[in-house]
Amino acid sequence: MSAPVRKYRAMLFQVTLLLVAGSFAALTFLVKAMPSFAVDLQISQFVQLINNPFFALFMGLISWPGFLPQSIIIAVLTVLLFYKLGLQWESLMVLFAATFSSGVNVLVKDLIQRPRPTAGMVNVISTLTSYSFPSGHVMFYLGYFGFVAFLIFSLLKPSLKRNLLLVLLCSLIILVGPSRIFLGQHWASDVLGAYLLGSLTLAVIIQFYRWGKTRFFVHQPVADATL
Numbered sequence: 001m002s003a004p005v006r007k008y009r010a011m012l013f014q015v016t017l018l019l020v021a022g023s024f025a026a027l028t029f030l031v032k033a034m035p036s037f038a039v040d041l042q043i044s045q046f047v048q049l050i051n052n053p054f055f056a057l058f059m060g061l062i063s064w065p066g067f068l069p070q071s072i073i074i075a076v077l078t079v080l081l082f083y084k085l086g087l088q089w090e091s092l093m094v095l096f097a098a099t100f101s102s103g104v105n106v107l108v109k110d111l112i113q114r115p116r117p118t119a120g121m122v123n124v125i126s127t128l129t130s131y132s133f134p135s136g137h138v139m140f141y142l143g144y145f146g147f148v149a150f151l152i153f154s155l156l157k158p159s160l161k162r163n164l165l166l167v168l169l170c171s172l173i174i175l176v177g178p179s180r181i182f183l184g185q186h187w188a189s190d191v192l193g194a195y196l197l198g199s200l201t202l203a204v205i206i207q208f209y210r211w212g213k214t215r216f217f218v219h220q221p222v223a224d225a226t227l
Contacts, residue, residue, distance in 0.1 A: 017203060024196035028112065031133050031189060035114055040187035044122045047181050059179040060125070062172065066137035071098075075144060082151075090151055093209045094144070101143020101201045105136045108197065117184050124184035134194035135186045141176045142198030145169045147205050 030037075065074055075098040082091035114133035117124060130136070149169040156162040177195060180186040 017200065020196050020199055024193060024200070027189060027193050027196065028108075028133075031114055031193065032112055037187070037189055040189050041121060043188040044117065044181055044184065047178065048123050048184070050182070056125075056182070059175075059182045062175045062179040063137055063183060063185075065172070066140050066176065071140060071144075078148060087155075089209070089213055090155075093205065093212070094148060094151075096208070097147035097202075097205045098140070098144040100205060101139050101198065102136065104197065104201050105134060105139040105194070108134060109136070114190070117187060119184075122184045126183075126185070128185055132186055133190045134197050135177070135180050135190045136194075137176050137180055137186075138173075138191055138194030139198040139201065141173045142195065143201050143205060145172050146198070146202045147209075149173075150202075150206055 065071060075095065079091045079095045082094055109131040112133045113131050116128060116130075116132040119127070146169075149166055152162055152165050152169070156165075177191040180191055181188055
């Protein structure tokens with residue numbers, strides 16, 4: 001890749017990050033100033049018009065990995081898998097991805113303190129006591145599953161196995177947002193804010209991974225030979 005192309009891509013990436021950060025800041029300001037939006041209620045009611053038990057079960061299954069204790073179990077098993085394959089830095093970074101994305105989410109939630117949807121407004125499958133903005137599920141899926149997808153794309157050779165894993169992980173990330181709205185546990189703006197902030201946290205995770213990889217783990221086994 002030529003130097004001008006690299007420079008253009010770097011500039012495009014930086015501009016995109018600025019736009020995402022600005023969008024999240026604007027949305028956060030609006031949420032703090034106006035805890036409820038009419039459009040949020042309209043979107044929730046529209047999504048919940050789907051009255052199909054199989055669809056409801058599917059939405060529940062999509063959200064299931066993001067709840068405790070399964071989110072911790074899944075993350076720990078992934079860390080152990082990468083470590084067993086001899087990918088020490090990757091295993092540490094998977095742990096970092098899961099904890100960092102969740103930690104940032106809790107911090108922002110405590111700062112904004114937005115209430116969740118109530119049963120009097122939408123159909124709430126089960127009541128959660130934590131704050132609503134931004135969605136913790138979406139941020140965890142972007143930070144953790146997104147980073148694992150990045151590793152699979154970077155380390156695995158092109159194959160059907162790699163493609164299937166990427167489709168699975170990307171599908172979880174895409175569908176978890178609608179599932180949180182359908183289950184009545186988040187507003188659409190909670191989900192949008194989480195996708196914006198989650199994208200920023202994922203960018204930080206990937207950049208930190210690349211920084212450490214070139215400094216401390218250059219001589220570890222080649223992933224393509226082991227995965």
